[in-house]
Each structure stands twice: as C-alpha cells, then as structure tokens.
Amino acid sequence: MHIHAETPQIIDRGALAKMVMQLMDHWDLPTEDQLALLGLASSNRSALGRYRQGEPISQNVDQYARVSHLLGIHKNLRLLFPRNKEHLYSWMKTRNKAFENRTPVEVVKELGFMGLLMVRSYLDRARGI
Structure with missing residues (x-):
C-alpha cells in the first residue's frame, strides 16, 4: 500500500486489490467465498481476476471498508500467530466456538458486513485492543 506523505488520504487502490487477492490465495478460499468476503455478487467472478491484475478496488464505501477489515483481520492473525503460518492461513476456515x-x-457469508465486523472485533479483543 502506497501512502504519499504530502497527501496521506491517497491510497493506491490497485495495490490494495492485489494485496487482498494475495490474502485470499494465502487463505486458500474458493471463488464463492472470496466474492462473499468482498461483498460481490456470485455472478461477478470476473472482478476477482481484474483485482488480481491490479484494477483498483471500487471507491464504493462498502467494498473499501471490507478490504480494510480483511487486511486488519490478517494483521491481527499475523500478530497472534507469528510463528505458525499454517494456523495463520487456516484460521478463517477453522470452526470456532466463539462463532x-x-x-x-461462514459467519461473514451468513451475516455479511456485520459478520466481518464480528470476526474483526473478536480478533481485536484477542489482541487486547
């Protein structure tokens, strides 16, 4: 992610797209799950390919917020499991008593954006923030 010093609000949305798609690959999620996490229609499979190529993430507030939360979830997981890459990348697909x-x-697929917030909040609390 490139943030320019003179204009801190400017973020390279193309780089964000590539980062979130790389994250989806690390998590080894099927296309259907990737679309659901990004809040995209199941018919919008082509968007994933475009994001992989660096097409900027939509300026749509929901889409941008989802990407932000997904990257925040990954950051939390990296901090919680710094020496266990297997657990770091499998956590999103692992059943959890808290859910x-x-x-x-599944929580995000069932509850949409609220589910994404629940998962992020759970990890924030686990980290003590």
Whole structure:
C-alpha cells in the first residue's frame, strides 16, 4: 500500500486489490467465498481476476471498508500467530466456538458486513485492543 506523505488520504487502490487477492490465495478460499468476503455478487467472478491484475478496488464505501477489515483481520492473525503460518492461513476456515462452531468465513457469508465486523472485533479483543 502506497501512502504519499504530502497527501496521506491517497491510497493506491490497485495495490490494495492485489494485496487482498494475495490474502485470499494465502487463505486458500474458493471463488464463492472470496466474492462473499468482498461483498460481490456470485455472478461477478470476473472482478476477482481484474483485482488480481491490479484494477483498483471500487471507491464504493462498502467494498473499501471490507478490504480494510480483511487486511486488519490478517494483521491481527499475523500478530497472534507469528510463528505458525499454517494456523495463520487456516484460521478463517477453522470452526470456532466463539462463532457457534462456524468458521469465520461462514459467519461473514451468513451475516455479511456485520459478520466481518464480528470476526474483526473478536480478533481485536484477542489482541487486547
């Protein structure tokens, strides 16, 4: 992510797109789950390919917020599991008692943006923030 010193609000949305797609690859999520986490219609599979190529993330507030939360989730996981890459990358697909034995991905798929906030908040609390 490139933030220019003279204009801190400017963020390279193309770099964000590539980062979030790389994250989806690390998490090894099927296309359907990737679309759900990004809040995209299941018919919008082509958007994933465009994001992989660096097409900027939409300026749509929901889409931008989702990407921000997904990257925040990853940051939390990296800090919680610094020496366990396997757990770091499998956590989103692992059943969790905190989510009524659902996976974090299932929570987001079922509850949409609110589910994403629940997962992020859970990890924030786990880190003590």
